[in-house]
Amino acid sequence: MEANSKRKVDEKVLFPELSYVLTGILFSAHNELGPYAREKQYGDMAAKKLKEIGIPFQREVRISDSGNIIDFIIDSKIALELKSVRQLSSDSYRQIQNYLQHSRLKLGILVNFRSRYIKPTRIIRIDS
Secondary structure, three states: OOHHHHHHHHHHOOOHHHHHHHHHHHHHHHHHHOOOOOHHHHHHHHHHHHHHHOOOEEEEEEEHHHOEEEEEEEOOOEEEEEEOOOOOOHHHHHHHHHHHHHHOOOEEEEEEOOOOOOOOEEEEOOOO
16 A cells, blocks of 8 residues: 555544554453453453553543443543443444543444454544
């Protein structure tokens, strides 16, 4: 890929390096714990791995007066929402979009660990 076109792609993707590292952490946690652990166990494993590599994060962050709590805010840039459910519903996507709106973060990552193969989903804040 030509350097100029690579730069254009990078400009369109929010926090590509951090997202890549974070996705690796999520896959590692899933590989170690399997698909049937509790959400808290995946969160504990992710927190441990974030600390090991020195990525700053906040866990269980209350946003606004709504009473909503984001599972993680990674490096003050990415909202990370962990699920351990049979199947993600549209409510899960609405929930993280709501978190992005209230926190003013631009990017969220939603992951369901209950699946045999995880698929972290990047969600961009929709400005209204």
